[in-house]
Amino acid sequence: MSTHEAPSSADTLSYSQAGVNYDLIDPLKISAQRAAAATGAHLGAHGFTEVLASRGESAYVVDVGPFYIASIVECLGTKTLVADEMRELTGKSYYDSIAQDTIAMAVNDLITVGATPLVVQAYWAAGGSDWFADKQRAQSLVEGWKRACDTCQVAWGGGETPALAGIVEAGRIDLAASCTGLINPKERLSVGDKLGAGDAIVLLASSGIHANGLSLARKLVERLPQGYLTEITPGLTYGDALLAPTTLYSPVTEALFKAGILPHYCANITGHGWRKLLRHQAQFTYRIHSVPPVTPVLRFMQEQAKQDDREAYSTLNMGAGFAIFVKAEDAARTVEVAKACGIDAMIAGQLEEGPKQLLIEPLNIRFSDDDLQLR
Amino acid sequence: MSTHEAPSSADTLSYSQAGVNYDLIDPLKISAQRAAAATGAHLGAHGFTEVLASRGESAYVVDVGPFYIASIVECLGTKTLVADEMRELTGKSYYDSIAQDTIAMAVNDLITVGATPLVVQAYWAAGGSDWFADKQRAQSLVEGWKRACDTCQVAWGGGETPALAGIVEAGRIDLAASCTGLINPKERLSVGDKLGAGDAIVLLASSGIHANGLSLARKLVERLPQGYLTEITPGLTYGDALLAPTTLYSPVTEALFKAGILPHYCANITGHGWRKLLRHQAQFTYRIHSVPPVTPVLRFMQEQAKQDDREAYSTLNMGAGFAIFVKAEDAARTVEVAKACGIDAMIAGQLEEGPKQLLIEPLNIRFSDDDLQLR
Incomplete structure (x- = not known):
């Protein structure tokens, strides 16, 4: 059962304030997962x-x-x-x-x-x-x-x-x-057993907010005098930017297979933002050395919600909609294949032996396993 | 795309009166079906x-x-x-x-x-x-x-x-x-191409209203002074009777396969009542010589809604939740297999060469193809 949660901090607008209380869903989720497993x-x-x-x-x-x-x-x-x-x-x-x-x-x-x-x-x-x-x-x-x-x-x-x-x-x-x-x-089959130290993390560009974080996005509208018609860049309203359709990534994964590249693991970056990079239960340190450009609508939301980077990256995709973990020697070609599909991509980091954590070095952010309780 | 419709007549309570207007859904359905087919x-x-x-x-x-x-x-x-x-x-x-x-x-x-x-x-x-x-x-x-x-x-x-x-x-x-x-x-695979004249129609018992006809059921409550607590048989309220869970028929179809019986076709009797027996587009006359006992809650609804048999059988399952079309020589064993699964069953009729119609002889009802526009 998939749900989404987000941390809250003192002065910012978080998911629970925006009307979604995951504490109430989680006990059911655990009970359902147990029954389903049986x-x-x-x-x-x-x-x-x-x-x-x-x-x-x-x-x-x-x-x-x-x-x-x-x-x-x-x-x-x-x-x-x-x-x-x-x-x-x-x-x-x-x-x-x-x-x-x-x-x-x-x-x-x-x-x-x-x-x-x-x-x-x-x-x-x-x-x-x-x-x-x-x-x-x-x-x-x-x-x-x-x-x-x-x-x-x-x-x-x-x-x-x-x-x-x-x-x-x-x-x-x-x-x-x-x-x-x-x-x-x-x-x-890529359920994570092939993940290993040295694997590269390739991030595929998002088109905007995709379909996660909308409760927060709607809450922010209340603070904007022009509401959804507020221009976030010249000629682009907040509403239009939010409604950019989510990128479809299956053309990339199919093209990768045709190119002979078998991803070791993939993560769809949705409701938990970049914490989704920690999705698999294996113990690795995920070190990010480069972050992609932040889509304007997400930067706008971050500013309006007065979120620091840590909160923003823990909730929103911040420009990265999908992560592909591949052998280091496949990384550059993975980027090429994605770009040939019309989707921007970059080598953002790599897996290392070490405690389970995500280090986003350019932003001085660390997420540990405690920050993501998905299972 | 599956939807459900029901005919209406002067003095009775029909689906459209109960709040579902399928005329509005159907143009979308047709458009969606065409796009899906492509x-x-x-x-x-x-x-x-x-x-x-x-x-x-x-x-x-x-x-x-x-x-x-x-x-x-x-x-x-x-x-x-x-x-x-x-x-x-x-x-x-x-x-x-x-x-x-x-x-x-x-x-x-x-x-x-x-x-x-x-x-x-x-x-x-x-x-x-x-x-x-x-x-x-x-x-x-x-x-x-x-x-x-x-x-x-x-x-x-x-x-x-x-x-x-x-x-x-x-x-x-x-x-x-x-x-x-x-x-x-x-x-x-049973998508109807094996259907033939002489095939038997085996009907499996329903447990009650199942999950179709609920708009009508809820509308009727307004006419009952004791509402859902009205007893329809001693000790059984209307509400409890409505909430009998829908029978699960997959144990029967799996048991039939193990018994060496391959149905020619099956119809899940849902929103169109017995008109669902005409579901397949092949031209046959479906002649029913015996009808199963009507579940008390459905008889009660028919009476309360002042529906004649034709209207009731065109909307509700009237005691038959699932139809299995089999070779005539497999019919008796099909009934046995269903009963061994704890689900009552009967040989209700057979297919004949002739115009596409359903003849429910014990009740003098005829449905033609015009009465079921499912595709």
């Missing part, structure tokens, strides 16, 4: 086995013999609330971007285990049938969904479009995506 | 192909060589609103039953194509973190989810527990499940 043995009845190391990873993996199957369901979160507000202000729909965000939440997690995404299912639960009566918006959602499937070369298998008056708020929609993929050949 | 070709880039006949079926199927993979995402719907009301009245949680309902929505659809369900992912989107603070209810949801996984011998792979204030209503939860399975061996 069901893995059922696969034996069908002649298969779970990949135990995938428990706690971003996607669940089953060994079915000739290859592994990975599956996942992921929620978009509250980014639609920004789209809905911006639509009232600008008349644009934004749901093509929102569709890409939703698929990215599933696809970018699924590929961390080495899977090729094959099928996406759409979960569009509206507050009432009338949500779908707005043809511009509905069509925009369909078109964006298809375009994201095209980018990732996945088949859109189908889905659900329930109208849930009384559960989903009137005029709102709860968006999620499930994704199924194959790890084929099986050597592509 | 993405199937992407599988070729990975060396695979879609099973075209699964488009429009209850689960999407991909041919990956040694076997087929089936996947699906399904929403529970609004049954939680009944559980929430009943909890206030009785103090019981009911979320163990609700968990089973949610898994049943996915599993009972997935098995129609011949798949063995392998992995379920949980989608629990709450209106706020505080939903999870109610430990009795949260624990009940976890326990019910696990028990349903145990019954179906599926692995609970993980899931999402987002808190979506502003999208999901405060105090409510939007529940869904995704499911991935294998059709293995490939001869188990």
Whole structure:
């Protein structure tokens, strides 16, 4: 079960202040994880086995013999609330971007285990049938969904479009995506057992906030006299910048395989910001010597929320949307492959023997294992 | 994309009166289906192909060589609103039953194509973190989810527990499940091409309303002076009867395979009631000579809503939760296998050459293809 938490400090605006209390979710999460773990043995009845190391990873993996199957369901979160507000202000729909965000939440997690995404299912639960009566918006959602499937070369298998008056708020929609993929050949499995000292950390650029940190982003709007229409750079409003669609990273992981590069591990940098680099339970020191440029909207949020770098990097992606851990000799080519896919990338650091910690040297930040309780 | 519709007539309470307007959803559905169909070709880039006949079926199927993979995402719907009301009245949680309902929505659809369900992912989107603070209810949801996984011998792979204030209503939860399975061996694929005149229709008993028709069920409560506490049979309240968990049918389909029986087709009888028997596009006359006993809660709803049999059978499952179409010589054993799994079953009729129609002879009902526009 994936959740997101963020630390709070005295004078800043943190996640819990923005309305998400993870203390209340966590006991359930632990209970659910235990119950779920106990069901893995059922696969034996069908002649298969779970990949135990995938428990706690971003996607669940089953060994079915000739290859592994990975599956996942992921929620978009509250980014639609920004789209809905911006639509009232600008008349644009934004749901093509929102569709890409939703698929990215599933696809970018699924590929961390080495899977090729094959099928996406759409979960569009509206507050009432009338949500779908707005043809511009509905069509925009369909078109964006298809375009994201095209980018990732996945088949859109189908889905659900329930109208849930009384559960989903009137005029709102709860968006999620499930994704199924194959790890084929099986050597592509990357659940962290190949991680080793000396491995390089390659960071892929983000397009903006992606779909994590939106509760904070919405809270900050209350402090801005011009709200979402505040310009963060000339000609670019805060609202438009927030709604840049999440980068889809599966073209990169597929291209890496074709280039003969097998990542040792991957981390989708989402709700825990850079603490996600510590995701795997192995004991290494992750030393960062170079940080990518910070996307303007994230820098703006950091300033408005009066967060120091440590808080900002612990919550937001700060310009790095996805991390790929590869053999040192593959690092430069990994960067080239990503750039050839149109996604900026850089060698940001390396793994070393040592206590489990993330050292972001240019910013004098240290995160330890205590800062990330994901499992 | 799956939706549900129901016909309306003058003096009765129908779905559209109960707040679901499918006319508004359908144009989007058609647009989404077209866009989704155009993405199937992407599988070729990975060396695979879609099973075209699964488009429009209850689960999407991909041919990956040694076997087929089936996947699906399904929403529970609004049954939680009944559980929430009943909890206030009785103090019981009911979320163990609700968990089973949610898994049943996915599993009972997935098995129609011949798949063995392998992995379920949980989608629990709450209106706020505080939903999870109610430990009795949260624990009940976890326990019910696990028990349903145990019954179906599926692995609970993980899931999402987002808190979506502003999208999901405060105090409510939007529940869904995704499911991935294998059709293995490939001869188990049942997308309707094996259907033939002479095939028997075996109906498996439902436990009650399952998870379709709840909008109508909730609307009827307004007419009952004692509401959900109205006794429909001595000692059984309307609310408790509605909350009987949906029967899980995968133990039957798995047992059938072990018994050497390969169904030609299956239909999960959900939102369209018995019209779902006409689901496949092939031209046959489906002649029903015997109908199963009607579950008391469904008979009660029919009476309260003043529906004639035609309307009731077009909306509710009326005692039959799942239909299995098998070779005539396999019919009696199919019934035996289901009963050995603890699920009542009967040979209800057969397929004949003729115009596409469903004839429920004991009740003098005829449904034609025009009565079911599912694709």
